[in-house]
Amino acid sequence: MVNTKVTLSGLTLDNPVIPASGTFGYGYEFAELYDINILGSFSFKGTTKEPRFGNPTPRIAECPSGMINSVGLQNPGIDKVISEELPKLRKCFHKPVIANISGFSVDEYAYCCERIDKEEQVGIIEVNVSCPNVHHGGMSFGTSPEAAAEVTRAVKAVTTKPVYIKLSPNVTDIVSIAKACEDAGADGISLINTMMGMRIDLKTKRPVIANKMGGFSGKAIFPIAVRMVYQVAEAVKVPVIGMGGVSSAEDVIEMMLAGATAVQVGAANLVEPFACKNIIEDLPRVMERYGITDLNDIIGGARK
Amino acid sequence: MKQSIYTIKINQHLTDQVLKMVLAGDTSAITAPGQFINIKLDGFFLRRPISVCDYDEKTITILYKIVGKGTEYLSTLPAGKTLDILTGLGNGYDTAKSGQKPLLIGGGVGVPPMYRLAKDLLAEGKKPSVILGFNTKEEAFYIEEFKALGIPVHVATADGSLGTKGFVTDVVKTMENYTYFYTCGPEPMLKALSDVTVTSGQLSFEERMGCGFGACMGCSCETKYGTKRICKDGPVLEKEEIKW
Ligand SMILES: Cc1cc2nc3c(=O)[nH]c(=O)nc-3n(C[C@H](O)[C@H](O)[C@H](O)COP(=O)(O)OP(=O)(O)OC[C@H]3O[C@@H](n4cnc5c(N)ncnc54)[C@H](O)[C@@H]3O)c2cc1C
Ligand SMILES: Cc1cc2nc3c(=O)[nH]c(=O)nc-3n(C[C@H](O)[C@H](O)[C@H](O)COP(=O)(O)O)c2cc1C
Ligand code: FES
Numbered sequence: 001m002v003n004t005k006v007t008l009s010g011l012t013l014d015n016p017v018i019p020a021s022g023t024f025g026y027g028y029e030f031a032e033l034y035d036i037n038i039l040g041s042f043s044f045k046g047t048t049k050e051p052r053f054g055n056p057t058p059r060i061a062e063c064p065s066g067m068i069n070s071v072g073l074q075n076p077g078i079d080k081v082i083s084e085e086l087p088k089l090r091k092c093f094h095k096p097v098i099a100n101i102s103g104f105s106v107d108e109y110a111y112c113c114e115r116i117d118k119e120e121q122v123g124i125i126e127v128n129v130s131c132p133n134v135h136h137g138g139m140s141f142g143t144s145p146e147a148a149a150e151v152t153r154a155v156k157a158v159t160t161k162p163v164y165i166k167l168s169p170n171v172t173d174i175v176s177i178a179k180a181c182e183d184a185g186a187d188g189i190s191l192i193n194t195m196m197g198m199r200i201d202l203k204t205k206r207p208v209i210a211n212k213m214g215g216f217s218g219k220a221i222f223p224i225a226v227r228m229v230y231q232v233a234e235a236v237k238v239p240v241i242g243m244g245g246v247s248s249a250e251d252v253i254e255m256m257l258a259g260a261t262a263v264q265v266g267a268a269n270l271v272e273p274f275a276c277k278n279i280i281e282d283l284p285r286v287m288e289r290y291g292i293t294d295l296n297d298i299i300g301g302a303r304k
Numbered sequence: 305m306k307q308s309i310y311t312i313k314i315n316q317h318l319t320d321q322v323l324k325m326v327l328a329g330d331t332s333a334i335t336a337p338g339q340f341i342n343i344k345l346d347g348f349f350l351r352r353p354i355s356v357c358d359y360d361e362k363t364i365t366i367l368y369k370i371v372g373k374g375t376e377y378l379s380t381l382p383a384g385k386t387l388d389i390l391t392g393l394g395n396g397y398d399t400a401k402s403g404q405k406p407l408l409i410g411g412g413v414g415v416p417p418m419y420r421l422a423k424d425l426l427a428e429g430k431k432p433s434v435i436l437g438f439n440t441k442e443e444a445f446y447i448e449e450f451k452a453l454g455i456p457v458h459v460a461t462a463d464g465s466l467g468t469k470g471f472v473t474d475v476v477k478t479m480e481n482y483t484y485f486y487t488c489g490p491e492p493m494l495k496a497l498s499d500v501t502v503t504s505g506q507l508s509f510e511e512r513m514g515c516g517f518g519a520c521m522g523c524s525c526e527t528k529y530g531t532k533r534i535c536k537d538g539p540v541l542e543k544e545e546i547k548w
Contacts, residue, residue, distance in 0.1 A: 033307075057523065059512070059523075061349065071522060071524075
């Protein structure tokens with residue numbers, strides 16, 4: 001028997017596999033396919049204060065071993081998430097969930113996190129700092145250590161649950177941003193979000209995505225994600241949730257060797273709806289193959 | 305929705321660019337005409353959405369046009385090869401609203417879903433008529449198959465090489481006493497049809513898709529009844545709800 005249980009800030013997960021925000025909706029589509037209670041947890045769609053339609057379509061572009069999305073945080077807004085989505089979700093998922101929160105100002109982040117903190121089902125609050133900061137010229141909060149720390153402090157001041165800051169990889173020095181968040185009180189770090197990318201249609205000679213650019217993710221970004229998780233996990237003491245291109249049990253183990261305590265699976269769910277189920281089922285066998293009896297023994301193992 | 309493995313039985317050209325593929329496997333997830341399937345192709349990240357043209361207990365028929373690398377690759381696959389496919393996607397057409405004499409209008413690769421729809425309407429004792437639009441005679445397909453259903457078939461080609469010269473809308477304008485309409489085709493055609501038709505109807509839309517089953521919000525559109533996902537709440541929308 002192998003042990004797949006891992007612990008994030010006091011929250012014990014049956015296994016480290018967590019569908020990533022924006023690729024699993026609020027769970028119902030997948031609950032029609034399999035019992036999603038086998039998941040370690042799941043991170044629901046990025047939620048903002050106001051309802052958002054998101055960006056114009058086309059929002060999706062095919063890439064070699066990956067995809068670009070420019071969904072633009074489409075969500076029904078925090079009120080409806082609390083009054084409609086969470087009660088529905090409760091019926092198909094009985095474990096604590098990760099609440100993914102976005103905002104366009106520090107106040108908005110604090111407002112949404114304070115509200116979601118009171119929801120019993122929420123185990124961890126994951127704060128996505130990749131959105132543009134409307135008060136500071138549209139630069140993403142996640143591209144400056146100061147701005148990321150400011151959001152972290154504001155959210156920590158109004159919440160009781162563990163707060164994980166989800167970082168953007170579109171920066172020159174991810175370590176300094178992760179450390180600034182840790183110093184500001186973050187209980188953990190999630191990374192990576194999507195990488196900025198673009199495709200151009202040869203027939204129309206125009207960008208495929210209506211918004212021109214979007215977030216590139218999927219298999220292709222896995223090596224970049226492993227590298228960034230490794231760098232951040234080495235620099236901070238808080239737990240790291242690793243993601244970016246994970247699509248197999250082997251990838252989960254590699255991400256954990258880089259320093260992740262848990263692992264999220266994003267784009268893979270969209271093209272392989274059973275991706276997380278397959279990974280969870282494969283994990284014990286793959287652990288055995290590599291002589292691993294307890295996943296906790298390998299976290300950050302590549303650094304030793 | 306179901307995920308399953310299908311075996312290619314037939315993959316043959318109907319025209320230079322359009323092929324018919326018959327796939328053998330589990331068809332139990334398909335519940336309405338106008339639904340689509342999402343096909344995994346080796347070497348491509350995203351699946352490719354294609355409408356169901358017809359199905360029975362053991363097979364699914366699709367008609368697809370080569371427009372890019374994915375459909376080109378699909379066209380090279382021999383009988384016997386297997387494919388990983390998601391089936392039973394989308395809402396499909398609601399035949400309950402058709403009245404006795406519905407009009408079915410397909411343009412280009414919007415023609416395929418009209419075939420099963422016509423069969424279902426006939427099975428319900430209704431009297432559908434169909435209008436098929438193509439650019440040229442060389443690009444036309446499935447006309448004989450529709451005729452074999454024993455229903456009136458009107459053809460329009462943009463260059464006049466077959467049937468009425470012009471667009472499907474030119475034929476629609478000459479039609480009388482239809483009770484409802486159903487259509488699938490390029491968006492400009494859908495818009496034009498929404499303007500010239502005198503009844504309500506259902507229109508099937510396309511959008512670039514991430515998942516095809518409602519998880520990613522990649523395919524959203526705004527309707528008068530709120531935000532809808534083309535893949536899950538569509539692809540079929542009602543004329544009255546569409547914001548052009
Ligand atoms: C609900 C639905 C039903 C469809 N039914 C049919 C059908 O019955 N027969 C048929 O020939 N075609 C149909 N299409 C269009 C078909 O999906 C595209 O032609 C096909 O995906 C093109 O793939 P490609 O790799 O050859 O083209 P590429 O241009 O190389 O594809 C690049 C990317 O763009 C996407 N894409 C390209 N064109 C379209 C399009 N028109 N709609 C949506 N995504 C697109 C592809 O899926 C892929 O992700 C349908 C589309 C949708 C959304
Ligand atoms: C369609 C789509 C929507 C996403 N939406 C969100 C979101 O709302 N909030 C967020 O923090 N990350 C979002 N992400 C990023 C993912 O959660 C994840 O960080 C990223 O895609 C990398 O993982 P992957 O390579 O496994 O997809 C989205 C990704 C995709 C593909
Ligand atoms: S394509 Fe993913 S929600 Fe429609």
